[in-house]
Amino acid sequence: MTDNTTAALQQGTEAADPQTLVSEDPEWGTAGHAEAFMLGNLMRVCKRRFANLVEPFNKLSEQEQGRLLSGLHDDLKEEIKTAVRIISANGRVTFRAEVDSVQFKGPSDIKATLKLVSGPETHALADMAGGFVTVVIESLDELLAIPDAELAGEPDTRPLFDASTED
Known part of the structure; x- marks a missing residue:
């Protein structure tokens, strides 16, 4: 995906780019938009982290691998x-x-007060005064939690004996 397509997707406009990696230019907010966004941005993040490596990943020390994976995890x-x-x-x-x-x-009566920055979304909320809206309580950190072991690099020294010698 080109930078123009990625920029257009992030700005909420549709890009007419023949190099878009989904079947057609996705409409903002659709699953196709999320696919194009994820593919382009995740590739960019990975490329940025791995393109500047002086040595291949498997040649890095355990500590260097851990730092690389931790930074990649944060970006992703x-x-x-x-x-x-x-x-x-x-x-x-x-x-x-x-x-x-x-x-x-x-x-059965609860009143909640929200603080938000004024923008087009706030006007849409104001238009709903007296009506009903759906509130979703997000817990993205729980959805994206991974064990610390996944962020660790490969040990610098391999085990003296492999699993085939264990009884």
Whole structure:
């Protein structure tokens, strides 16, 4: 995917780029958009991390591999969070807000106050005054959690005996 397509997708415009890696230029907020976004951005992140290696990954020390994988994990996690937001939005208006307060007025009456930056999304919310909206409480960090062992490099020294010598 070209930089123009990636930039257009991030800005919410459709790119007419014949080199787009999905079957056609995806509409903003669709699964195709998330696919194009993820593919292009994840490739960019990986390329940036691995293109500057002086030695192949398997020649790096365990500590160097761990640093590389940890940095790659952090970069990929941010890109995937954005893609998850695109997919979960399913073409709907979404925005992130800080929950300022929640008051329990009665057994079935709760009042929540949100803080958010003014923008097109806030006007869409204002238009819904008196109506109903869907609130989703995100827990992306839980979805993207991986064990620390996955971020560790390969040991610098191999075991003296392999598994075939164990009884």
